[in-house]
Amino acid sequence: xxxxxxxxxxxxxxxKGPALHDGPLxxxxxxxxxxxxxVIGAAIFVVATQWSTRQTKTYxxxxxxxxxxxxxxxxxxxxxxxxxxxPRPTPKTAELPERERPRPAPSPPPELPARSASLxxxxxxxxxxxxxxxxxxxxxxxxxxxVASAPTPAPSPSASTTPAPRAVETPASALxxxxxxxxxxxxxxxxxxxxxFAWYIAAIxxxxxxRWNQWAQPGRQPMVEFSIGRNGTxxxxxxxxxxxxxYYDQKALRAISEALPFPELPAEYREPSLKxxxxxxxxxDRG
Amino acid sequence: xxxxxxLALTLVVSLLAVPGVWPVTAPAPAGAQGVEVWIKATGSGxxxxxxxxxxxxxxxxxxxxxxxxxxxxxxxxxxxxxxxxSVVAATGTIPVNNADALRQSWSEFAAAGAxxxxxxxxxxxxxxxxxxxxxxxxxxxxxxxxxxxxxDLPAGVMRRLAHKVADEVVLQxxxxxxxxxxxxxxxxxxxxxxxxxxxxxxxxxxASVTKNGSINLSPVWSPDARSLAFTSFKQGYPDLYRAFxxxxxxxxxxAAFVGINxxxxxxxxxxxxxxxxxxxxxxxxxxLNLASGSMRRLTRHAGIDTEPTWSxxxxxIAFVSDRSGAPHVYVMDDQGLNVRQLTSSGFHTQPxxxxxxxxxxxxxxxxxxxxxxxDADGSNPRRLTNGGDNQGPTWxxxxxxxxxxxNRLGRWQVFAMLVDxxxxxxxxxGQSESTSPSWSPRLP
Numbered sequence: 224x225x226x227x228x229x230x231x232x233x234x235x236x237x238x239k240g241p242a243l244h245d246g247p248l249x250x251x252x253x254x255x256x257x258x259x260x261x262v263i264g265a266a267i268f269v270v271a272t273q274w275s276t277r278q279t280k281t282y283x284x285x286x287x288x289x290x291x292x293x294x295x296x297x298x299x300x301x302x303x304x305x306x307x308x309x310p311r312p313t314p315k316t317a318e319l320p321e322r323e324r325p326r327p328a329p330s331p332p333p334e335l336p337a338r339s340a341s342l343x344x345x346x347x348x349x350x351x352x353x354x355x356x357x358x359x360x361x362x363x364x365x366x367x368x369x370v371a372s373a374p375t376p377a378p379s380p381s382a383s384t385t386p387a388p389r390a391v392e393t394p395a396s397a398l399x400x401x402x403x404x405x406x407x408x409x410x411x412x413x414x415x416x417x418x419x420f421a422w423y424i425a426a427i428x429x430x431x432x433x434r435w436n437q438w439a440q441p442g443r444q445p446m447v448e449f450s451i452g453r454n455g456t457x458x459x460x461x462x463x464x465x466x467x468x469x470y471y472d473q474k475a476l477r478a479i480s481e482a483l484p485f486p487e488l489p490a491e492y493r494e495p496s497l498k499x500x501x502x503x504x505x506x507x508d509r510g
Numbered sequence: 511x512x513x514x515x516x517l518a519l520t521l522v523v524s525l526l527a528v529p530g531v532w533p534v535t536a537p538a539p540a541g542a543q544g545v546e547v548w549i550k551a552t553g554s555g556x557x558x559x560x561x562x563x564x565x566x567x568x569x570x571x572x573x574x575x576x577x578x579x580x581x582x583x584x585x586x587x588x589x590x591x592x593x594x595x596s597v598v599a600a601t602g603t604i605p606v607n608n609a610d611a612l613r614q615s616w617s618e619f620a621a622a623g624a625x626x627x628x629x630x631x632x633x634x635x636x637x638x639x640x641x642x643x644x645x646x647x648x649x650x651x652x653x654x655x656x657x658x659x660x661x662d663l664p665a666g667v668m669r670r671l672a673h674k675v676a677d678e679v680v681l682q683x684x685x686x687x688x689x690x691x692x693x694x695x696x697x698x699x700x701x702x703x704x705x706x707x708x709x710x711x712x713x714x715x716x717a718s719v720t721k722n723g724s725i726n727l728s729p730v731w732s733p734d735a736r737s738l739a740f741t742s743f744k745q746g747y748p749d750l751y752r753a754f755x756x757x758x759x760x761x762x763x764x765a766a767f768v769g770i771n772x773x774x775x776x777x778x779x780x781x782x783x784x785x786x787x788x789x790x791x792x793x794x795x796x797x798l799n800l801a802s803g804s805m806r807r808l809t810r811h812a813g814i815d816t817e818p819t820w821s822x823x824x825x826x827i828a829f830v831s832d833r834s835g836a837p838h839v840y841v842m843d844d845q846g847l848n849v850r851q852l853t854s855s856g857f858h859t860q861p862x863x864x865x866x867x868x869x870x871x872x873x874x875x876x877x878x879x880x881x882x883x884x885d886a887d888g889s890n891p892r893r894l895t896n897g898g899d900n901q902g903p904t905w906x907x908x909x910x911x912x913x914x915x916x917n918r919l920g921r922w923q924v925f926a927m928l929v930d931x932x933x934x935x936x937x938x939x940g941q942s943e944s945t946s947p948s949w950s951p952r953l954p
Contacts, residue, residue, distance in 0.1 A: 421650060422683070
């Protein structure tokens with residue numbers, strides 16, 4: 224086989240040896256090969272460029288459902304400690320509640336009670352509402368003309384003092400915990416600066432955590448992915464890495480979908496969407 | 511030799527073409543590459559967000575009444591109530607147009623643990639009051655501006671400005687507005703004369719809804735927050751009416767049949783009202799079409815069927831029936847079919863479907879009454895209240911809070927709690943009894 228292809232490539236007799244060291248380069252074959260490589264390379268380049276422009280930024284959120292191990296009592300009660308290694312729920316997506324039953328055929332025309340003949344004159348509401356009375360003011364939401372830059376009256380002595388934080392009503396534990404994020408309960412490390420909206424990531428994480436705290440179990444953990452559009456809606460919600468337990472995976476998906484809606488993407492972030500990888504975890508640090 | 515050059519060139523082209531080997535090749539529009547940002551969270555994200563709210567800065571007009579301070583205080587109370595924020599107390603105001611002072615203030619608040627800062631700029635122009643709110647991320651070194659928004663209202667309803675600012679802050683951090691700009695209607699008064707009144711959700715600014723000297727019961731807000739349905743004895747019998755508290759407009763009679771006319775519940779689209787009528791002999795659930803005036807009957811059972819409540823989709827109705835003995839919560843579709851029992855073993859009344867649709871709150875009697883919630887599929891019933899007698903749940907429009915009446919502090923008053931039963935908060939105070947609350951949708 225090999226010999227055959229070699230014969231095809233080179234007009235020289237086989238006995239001259241497989242190595243071409245003692246002959247001139249097979250120019251035709253080499254040029255053909257180079258051209259082919261160039262074409263394939265260019266194709267990959269184009270595809271890769273196209274593909275990469277369609278990719279949005281990717282963020283990975285690592286979610287730990289701890290109940291403030293170091294926290295003090297706050298408004299929210301702590302979730303009761305879980306039993307050691309609770310039994311894993313059997314993988315059963317059918318357990319998800321059925322929200323709506325199929326609609327049945329309409330019932331036969333309702334029979335009205337006899338006295339209802341007197342109803343219309345007494346009971347029929349008007350179809351349209353009259354204009355609202357002036358006594359019921361409604362927000363007009365009209366734009367303020369340049370409130371911020373309005374001429375400033377000379378600040379009174381009391382008004383010109385910059386405010387000083389008087390007291391922090393939250394537990395003191397909050398004080399030492401800021402670590403460059405709004406997360407407020409532990410380090411959130413954002414390792415790239417091209418999405419400098421830590422408060423936004425923290426807001427997403429906070430909402431999902433609210434759900435996930437009830438469901439987290441020890442063991443292998445799922446990872447889900449989705450994209451957030453400009454208006455905060457999500458698309459492409461899917462399991463990225465299974466926990467090996469489809470029921471548990473479904474819980475992770477529900478933690479996302481029940482956490483909706485998400486805030487609109489920050490106005491200063493110009494991309495059409497934001498790709499999120501959400502890593503769910505279980506924390507042993509339960510109070 | 512030219513062949514060698516060609517070879518080298520091809521090698522370069524091939525390298526360029528392999529993504530990752532030569533990442534600079536893509537003439538990337540910003541962020542076009544699959545940039546990965548790793549975020550690692552190692553704590554509970556459910557903890558509250560600390561927000562600093564200095565007194566609002568008055569930039570136009572005189573403020574003898576201390577509106578700047580009051581607005582900051584009301585906004586802070588709203589945000590604390592939301593259960594999502596913890597307000598970092600502050601003294602003084604930030605002077606206008608002073609970037610250094612602003613930076614200095616936020617730096618100090620950040621050092622004190624604040625994650626966000628809210629700066630209000632108040633313009634008092636006689637009849638009108640205008641607020642511009644500016645929300646900052648204090649966790650970023652440059653105190654990044656998250657959002658700004660302006661509100662303009664008559665000066666007479668200044669507190670509403672604070673509620674609107676608070677709801678906007680909640681929106682920025684959760685994707686859905688808060689519930690501070692809402693009303694609570696409830697029944698007020700001693701036995702013998704019960705009138706319906708309404709107030710801001712936090713109990714401030716009460717106003718009359720009925721003034722007929724009779725007995726008025728069970729107010730329920732319409733989905734557009736412009737009207738209330740209620741039962742009144744003003745004609746001598748328990749009949750159903752509709753009041754328009756923001757308009758000069760007489761009450762509308764909804765149902766005045768022989769027997770009981772009670773338990774109104776607006777459909778989510780506001781076009782129908784489910785109610786209990788006993789005109790057919792025993793209490794059954796009927797639905798009134800507001801546009802046509804037609805009435806259709808949903809339940810046909812020898813037992814008592816009452817207290818309907820719509821699912822947020824409008825396709826199902828939960829109600830109370832004693833068809834199995836004690837009263838329990840049942841669910842049927844909007845045609846009265848596919849009836850299923852939701853709760854059992856106990857004595858359950860006053861079901862209220864949550865605005866999110868996932869939960870149904872109800873009152874369970876076991877000696878005293880307590881508020882419970884159950885998943886809409888009937889699973890996981892759980893008790894939320896403890897102590898005294900607690901009845902009449904009503905959901906906040908975002909489903910995060912439940913208001914109810916309780917006598918645990920003495921006379922009946924309206925309280926609120928978070929949906930997990932925490933953060934018990936009094937809403938009404940005063941000498942008269944306050945019962946049967948209904949939490950309005952967000953005001954238009």
